[in-house]
Amino acid sequence: MPSFVYRITKYDPAHRDERGHYTGAEDTASDHGPVEDAYLAAIAAFAKDAGTDQVEIREPQIGNFARFGLEPPVDGYGLADLFPAGPAGFHDGAPVPIAVGLELIRSMLRDNGAWCRLEAGDAFAVHVGRDQYLYIGSNLPCETALAR
Known part of the structure; x- marks a missing residue:
């Protein structure tokens, strides 16, 4: 398990109460633009600081027929063209x-139906949580990524 864990969020910290709960308006859909790009750039920066250029898929899940997301359904759950063997x-x-x-994370941010954690042993981990919170773990403090 990584020693350093970071929560990356698009939500304004000025809208948190004394217990740290977010009280502002929550836009839980991806903007498909600068905010999404900032999330992906943060992951890339943390992965670089952790010395990670490859990750393993952990606990993969595919959505079922019931759709609760705000985004329209996407054929192939956002996995098309990401794997030579297809969704398998x-x-x-x-x-x-x-x-x-990073493309898997983009798909998760867009609520396309696929979800997983990404890990590189104990060196690096990332997953998308509820309401577009992003959790990144590393065995190193990732000072350069934090300075961004």
């Missing part, structure tokens, strides 16, 4: 380059 490549333990990992 989306399985627990599958190694993927960080670039593919």
Whole structure:
């Protein structure tokens, strides 16, 4: 388990109460633009600081027929063209380059139906949580990524 864990969020810290709960308006859909790009740039920066260029898929899940997301359904759950073997490549333990990992995160931010955690042993981990919170863990403090 990584020693350093960071929560990355698009939500304004000025709208948190004394217990840290967010009290402002929550836009839980991806903007498909600068905010989404900032999330992906943050992951890339933390992965670089952690010395990670490849991650493994952990606990992959595919949405069922019931859709609760705000985004319209996407064919292939956002996995199209990410794996040479097609969606069958989306399985627990599958190694993927960080670039593919970033596209998986993009798909999760857009609520396309696929979800997983991405890990590189104890060196690095990332997953998208509820309401577009992003959690990144590293075995190093990632000072350069934090300075961004």
